[in-house]
Amino acid sequence: MKNKILNSLLLWIVAAIALGIACSFFFPQWLARVFITFNGLFSNFLGFFVPVLIFSLITPAIAGLGKGAGKWLGITAGIAYTSTITSGLIAWGTAALLYPSLLDGRTLVTGVADPSEGGLAPYFEVEMPAPLEVMSALLLAFVVGIAMTAVKSDTMYRVVDELQGVIMKVVTSFIIPLLPLYIFGTFLGLGMNDSFGSTLAAFGTVLVLSVVMTLVIILVLYLVAGAVAGRNPFVALRNMAPAYFTALGTSSSAATIPVTYASTLKNKVDDNVAGFVVPLCATIHLAGSMMKITLYALAIVSMGGLGISNAQIFGFLLLLGIMMIAAPGVPGGAIMAAVGLLQANLGFDESMVSLMIAAYIVVDSFGTAANVTGDGAIALIVNRFAAGRIKGYTLEGARA
Template identity: 80%
Template sequence: MKSKVLNSLLFWIVVAILLGIVCSLFFPVWLARVFVTFNGLFSNFLGFFVPVLIFSLITPAIAGLGRGAGKWLGITAGIAYGSTVLSGLIAWALSSALYPTLLAGHTLATDVDDPEAGGLSAFFTVEMPAPFEVMAGLLLAFVVGLGMTAVKSNTMYSFFSELESVVMKVVTVFVIPLLPIFIFGTFLNLGMNDNLGSTMSAFGIVLVLAVVMTVVIVLLQYLVAGAIAGRNPFVALKNMLPAYFTALGTSSSAATIPVTYASTLKNKVDENVAGFVVPLCATIHLSGSMMKITLYALAIVYMGSLPIGAGQIAGFLLLLGIMMVAAPGVPGGAIMAAVGLLQANLGFDESMVSLMIAAYIVIDSFGTAANVTGDGAIAMIVNRFAAGSIEGHELKNKQLDDAPASATEGSTAV
């Protein structure tokens, strides 16, 4: 089960962080450089693989959405995308207001490669050029996905579904198992170049802020949904608490679908609307994940003094809202989908990416809980206008029938 994979990954990442800190106290430079060499190779592989992952996962996702429920699919997807991007904009505004105070005096220098200066260098590097750029992969995914929808190409849809399975296999049997070693090397490097204390204290602050803001963003969503649907937002949010805590325990949107569906019905949402919106938004609505990634990324931008302009950040948020469609099915998938953008748009190096992955997975369940609870708010909004207009259809039937029988069996980690 993917939820067990993610929980196991969380355990090993915590172990990797602790071991990296401890080993930085006594490792000889030559041995530490072995892990720095590994990190360089693994980072180059991610640079090669992530565009392929984005293309392979987003293409069938776009094609699948095109087989959905007509105009209400577009409206629901638009609301979900708007909610996700708005979450990122709130995180951006918050970081701009708070980081100059919260992170004052904290610096991040991960690119020191001179042992004489306290850093570590790799023994060798191997260039692994990507078959295409991240943006090219995203655009190609949209073109091919929409094209398959237009011509109703079942053959190509089957091909890309199998390609998705192949790419997922690479992620689960190769990339995910190596992440703890990657993160170990990062914290080992940070400890040996005397940058660990500042980084850990700063990221501790950002982690707490991220947890708080995932709760705040859910509250804001229900205030808006309650106003539109004409319902008490606090009662509605109370009805969704079983879904929130189930997601908190499973770290899985898909495993929580039955609970989210049942909780949504308590808010007097039409069962056809709930059956359509809940499984769809489990795939495309990631406001909690967006909040965490944006807060982490901008913390690194601030501490690393990266020359990133407002236009680059805005572009990053708009594209990330689309790319995270590739997240379902990948343990910690939102951050994996974000890797290409972090490197291409924000100029992150391998150590910065490793920090992002570690910080994201450590509190992954809070982002997932915010994602699925927000799905109930979107269902309330859609129900206000679409009740009686959406009838049983293949998207509802397929996704609810395929969902786990309980919230603790089988999952797709987000």
């Protein structure tokens, strides 16, 4: 199901980008301002909705750590978080090294409200105050989630689990369908304020870099896993090739689970360890997604002249790692979960957020393939210590 939705969404977003570029050459300002008005309303709604999304995703994710296979669940989640954060740090280092020359002279002009300056002003705005600040929602999710693991309240867990289902219905039935229109308005506005050319050229380069770096993070993960597990990392990586290419084609970690499991068994991982780690990491391990989001975000920070400090970036990465663990399993779910941090921690406006969403989804499959292949590396690490200690997680019918 996710694969079908993603393919449709990707097609619509590519069409929205192309149409936004084309229409910017001949649309009259009065008509373009209609779409700019919609973008303002949609962006304000996201600002209202994202804290609720964060609470509804993270609370059951943390509470769920108290269920299942005990300490091995926590250990595996910790390894997945470390992998995700490491990916973000590598992306940060890559951006610090390459962006000064790669994006030299590139600028990103957004939020220009005066039409005489080349920008577009909305016809009207509607304030939509959020019920919570992003950080308040995150802290509340931590407090409630951790307390639930101690109290072991099944009733409360069902409540937050059902709340997550309700919120995800809003995401899949309202937000996701409107994203192409939102992105159309963004590229229309960029084209009409004369900032599109430099933005497109710079982001094209960053997109290519992000694909290359997803391959780099896979290699790093297998070098570490090979050292810990005492296995040849290149042989282990070769055995995971079917999972990588399946994920590349499906853009779905969940749909790739049987192939990932079978590929992991080729690396002599215990059946039960593979059956436990692979489905779990398909949900919580998003190193490839972290790589893309960090590279895109820092590119916008560089081109937009936002002046973000290193301490802010580091804090953003730590919190983004948590968001990635709780990211919903829907097309663009990781970037949607990150929207609040982009706005609250890095000061992104609606145009910047829209660019992030478009860039993320256009090459989503490469991030998913990196996530899935990395799951096999985590399985090797966990197997080194947990082989024979985890029982009852064999995935029947998913063998090679």
